[in-house]
Amino acid sequence: MTKYFDEAKRILAANDRGGYTVPTDRLYPFQWNWDSAFVAMGFATYDIDRAYRELERLAEGQWADGMIPHIIFHQPSDTYFPGPGVWRTNHTIPTSGITQPPVFGMALRAVHEAAEKAGTDNARARTIVLFEAALKWHRWWYAARDPDGTGLVALLHPWESGSDNSPAWDVALARVPTTTNTAVVRKDTGHVNADMRPRDEDYRRFIHLVDTYAACGWNPAKQWEKASFKVAEVQTSAILLKAGEDLEHLAGQLGLDAAAEELAAFNYRTRRALLAQWRPNLSRFVSSDLISGQDIEAPTQAGFLPLLALDLDTDLTQALAAEMRLWSDGMKVAFPTTKPFVESFEAKRYWRGPSWAIINWLLIDGLERNAQAKMAETLRSSTLDAIETEGFAEYFDPITGEGCGGLGFSWTAATYLWLAR
Numbered sequence: 001m002t003k004y005f006d007e008a009k010r011i012l013a014a015n016d017r018g019g020y021t022v023p024t025d026r027l028y029p030f031q032w033n034w035d036s037a038f039v040a041m042g043f044a045t046y047d048i049d050r051a052y053r054e055l056e057r058l059a060e061g062q063w064a065d066g067m068i069p070h071i072i073f074h075q076p077s078d079t080y081f082p083g084p085g086v087w088r089t090n091h092t093i094p095t096s097g098i099t100q101p102p103v104f105g106m107a108l109r110a111v112h113e114a115a116e117k118a119g120t121d122n123a124r125a126r127t128i129v130l131f132e133a134a135l136k137w138h139r140w141w142y143a144a145r146d147p148d149g150t151g152l153v154a155l156l157h158p159w160e161s162g163s164d165n166s167p168a169w170d171v172a173l174a175r176v177p178t179t180t181n182t183a184v185v186r187k188d189t190g191h192v193n194a195d196m197r198p199r200d201e202d203y204r205r206f207i208h209l210v211d212t213y214a215a216c217g218w219n220p221a222k223q224w225e226k227a228s229f230k231v232a233e234v235q236t237s238a239i240l241l242k243a244g245e246d247l248e249h250l251a252g253q254l255g256l257d258a259a260a261e262e263l264a265a266f267n268y269r270t271r272r273a274l275l276a277q278w279r280p281n282l283s284r285f286v287s288s289d290l291i292s293g294q295d296i297e298a299p300t301q302a303g304f305l306p307l308l309a310l311d312l313d314t315d316l317t318q319a320l321a322a323e324m325r326l327w328s329d330g331m332k333v334a335f336p337t338t339k340p341f342v343e344s345f346e347a348k349r350y351w352r353g354p355s356w357a358i359i360n361w362l363l364i365d366g367l368e369r370n371a372q373a374k375m376a377e378t379l380r381s382s383t384l385d386a387i388e389t390e391g392f393a394e395y396f397d398p399i400t401g402e403g404c405g406g407l408g409f410s411w412t413a414a415t416y417l418w419l420a421r
């Protein structure tokens with residue numbers, strides 16, 4: 001065990017670029033939003049100052065309107081596309097123009113609690129500054145990405161989901177034109193086998209959306225109007241709600257009563273909206289395509305993520321757990337990000353089947369919350385086994401267990417530190 005803890009810490013140290021951690025060298029050479037939130041929780045198990053630092057450096061990239069972007073380009077690098085010149089966001093610290101799942105609030109609570117336990121100096125003051133950043137970001141989510149007040153937040157780009165290449169986007173993304181004003185010069189396929197990465201034609205769509213939003217000057221209302229991709233998404237909404245609960249709890253601890261009330265109102269709205277996305281015939285929750293008005297029925301892990309943030313009744317939990325068991329049966333490493341053997345399932349192509357340590361972490365928390373301790377433990381031990389056998393890979397082939405994508409991956413190291421602690 002110690003050997004793997006040491007290796008995980010060594011990876012985080014190697015990926016440190018000065019108070020923030022890159023996901024992995026070369027393939028992802030900047031600070032990524034939700035990666036850093038998981039990494040902060042990993043650090044919280046042994047280095048509280050560094051855990052705070054990770055979140056503080058992420059918050060440096062926050063926009064005046066509250067958004068925390070998906071990439072913060074603290075230093076230049078030419079090993080990644082699309083870089084700052086494609087995003088054209090004109091910020092002092094260059095950033096991308098889209099966001100990523102708001103794990104930040106969950107991380108802040110974990111870091112704060114670790115600091116309290118250790119009696120760390122200055123913890124309260126550091127937490128309060130980060131709390132303000134998190135609250136501003138949650139306000140941004142509700143204002144910019146749920147202007148109609150439905151309780152579910154929408155993504156305007158598949159990359160905002162963190163599950164960039166998921167089959168959940170296939171129908172909605174197919175409507176996005178493949179024309180771009182920007183030359184698409186992919187760098188990812190120079191680092192990783194092209195069979196594991198998105199198709200070229202989808203990359204052109206990803207960049208078409210970037211061009212469209214850059215032309216809106218990154219103004220949220222204009223983007224909402226022009227977006228040819230708009231999905232009210234359950235994984236992101238569940239993470240927003242869990243983070244919102246954690247922030248509400250922190251606000252209570254810190255005596256920030258008005259903030260606690262504001263967060264409680266956000267959380268209430270999202271809790272109700274998420275519950276309404278349950279589909280008994282599928283035994284999962286579904287996202288909505290806001291352009292076609294249709295449910296997104298593609299079978300992906302996102303359908304189970306609401307476990308993380310809801311206290312479900314027993315019948316519903318049983319149905320959901322049975323469906324999860326069906327997907328995991330016969331897999332060497334659960335939990336597959338696409339239902340095994342449906343047409344869109346690909347065991348090695350990222351987000352179209354592979355198992356990811358961070359998704360497992362969220363599912364484990366959700367299963368525990370909903371009294372599925374045994375299933376949570378099975379998933380926890382198989383995640384740790386996969387890492388011990390294959391190393392700290394970006395993700396795992398669920399059938400063979402093989403480690404795929406980038407290696408020496410920060411969030412896989414953080415997951416190990418957290419789940420094995």
Ligand code: GLC
Pocket residue numbers: 023028032033034035161162163164165
């Ligand atoms: C990929 C993943 C995304 C992650 C990033 C850095 O783009 O899809 O979720 O944040 O890599 O690890």
